[in-house]
Amino acid sequence: xxxxxxKIEVETAMPAVVxxxxxxxxxxxxxxxxxxxxxxxxxxxxxxPPLVVIALLTLxxxxxxxxxxxxxxxxxxxxxxxxxxxxxxxxxxxGIDKGLFWHLSASLQRVALGYSLSAIxxxxxxxxxxxxxxxxxxxxxxxxxxxxxxxxxxxxxxxAAFRDGQPSAIFVxxxxxxxxxxxNTAVGIRNIPQDYRNVAAVVQLNPLEFFxxxxxxxxxxxxxxxxxxxxxxxxLAIIAAEMLIGGVGIGFFIWDAWNSSHISEIILxxxxxxxxxxxxxxxxxxxxxIVTRGTAQN
Numbered sequence: 001x002x003x004x005x006x007k008i009e010v011e012t013a014m015p016a017v018v019x020x021x022x023x024x025x026x027x028x029x030x031x032x033x034x035x036x037x038x039x040x041x042x043x044x045x046x047x048x049p050p051l052v053v054i055a056l057l058t059l060x061x062x063x064x065x066x067x068x069x070x071x072x073x074x075x076x077x078x079x080x081x082x083x084x085x086x087x088x089x090x091x092x093x094x095g096i097d098k099g100l101f102w103h104l105s106a107s108l109q110r111v112a113l114g115y116s117l118s119a120i121x122x123x124x125x126x127x128x129x130x131x132x133x134x135x136x137x138x139x140x141x142x143x144x145x146x147x148x149x150x151x152x153x154x155x156x157x158x159x160a161a162f163r164d165g166q167p168s169a170i171f172v173x174x175x176x177x178x179x180x181x182x183x184n185t186a187v188g189i190r191n192i193p194q195d196y197r198n199v200a201a202v203v204q205l206n207p208l209e210f211f212x213x214x215x216x217x218x219x220x221x222x223x224x225x226x227x228x229x230x231x232x233x234x235x236l237a238i239i240a241a242e243m244l245i246g247g248v249g250i251g252f253f254i255w256d257a258w259n260s261s262h263i264s265e266i267i268l269x270x271x272x273x274x275x276x277x278x279x280x281x282x283x284x285x286x287x288x289x290i291v292t293r294g295t296a297q298n
Contacts, residue, residue: 073264081264096248096256100272106248107238108276110166114173115234119227122178126185126226127215136186147179151237155244165245169238176237177230184229188222189215217292224288231284235277 158168242251
C-alpha cells in the first residue's frame, strides 16, 4: 500500500524553478539602404516640385522672348551673353571691372555690418519698449512714423551727414531693417507668460538673470521672426542704395549694366540677388531653429 508523500518529499521531487535573466532587447535598426532611400524620397519631395516649376517657367520665357521684336532676351541668349561672367566670377581688372563674386562680396560686407548694428540696437530697443509701459507710450508712435519712410528717402540725408557713400549705405541698411526687429521683439517681450514672471519673482532673479534666463528664451521666436524680416529688407535696401552711391557692389553692377544696355547681365545679376537673398533668409531661419529649439517659424 502506497503511503502519501510528505511535504518535504514533494518539495524535493519538484524541480527548482530558476528565474531566467532579463535580456534588454535593443530596437532593430533599419537597414542602411532603407535609410538612404527614405532620405532620397524626402529630398525629392522638396526639390523636384520647384525644379519642375522653374523648368516650365524657363520654357515659357524661351518661347515668348524668342519672337522677333521681343524686348527681353530668352534664357538661351542670356547664357550666351553672360557665359564669361558665369564661368569666371573671380576676375579683377581693377576699378569697377570685377567679377560678380567681388560685387556680391562688397554688398554682403555692407549688409553684414548694417544688419548687425540693427540687430543689436533693435533687440535692445524692443526689450525696452516691451518691458516698460512708459517707453512704449513714448517711443512706439515715433517708431510707427519712422518705419513708413522708404529706404531711399534716407539716402540723401545720410549722404549729407556722412559725406561718403560707404557709411551712407550702411546707415540705409540699418534704418531700414531695424523696425521689424524692434516691433517683433517688443511683442515677444509683452507676450511672456505671467507664470514665468511669477517664478522669477519667487526665486528672486535679478534683472540680468531675468533677462538671460526668462526674457530672451521666451521671446526668441518673435525675435527671430523680426530678424528674418530684417535681413530681407537689408538685402533689398543695399541693392537700391548701391545704384545711387556707385562703387563696387551688385546694385551698382545692375545700374551700370542698364546704362550700357546689357540686359542679359541685369537678368544674371537679378538671379544671383535672388539666390543670395534666399540663402540669407535660410541662414537666419536655421539659426533661429537651433536657438529656439524648433519653435521659431520656418
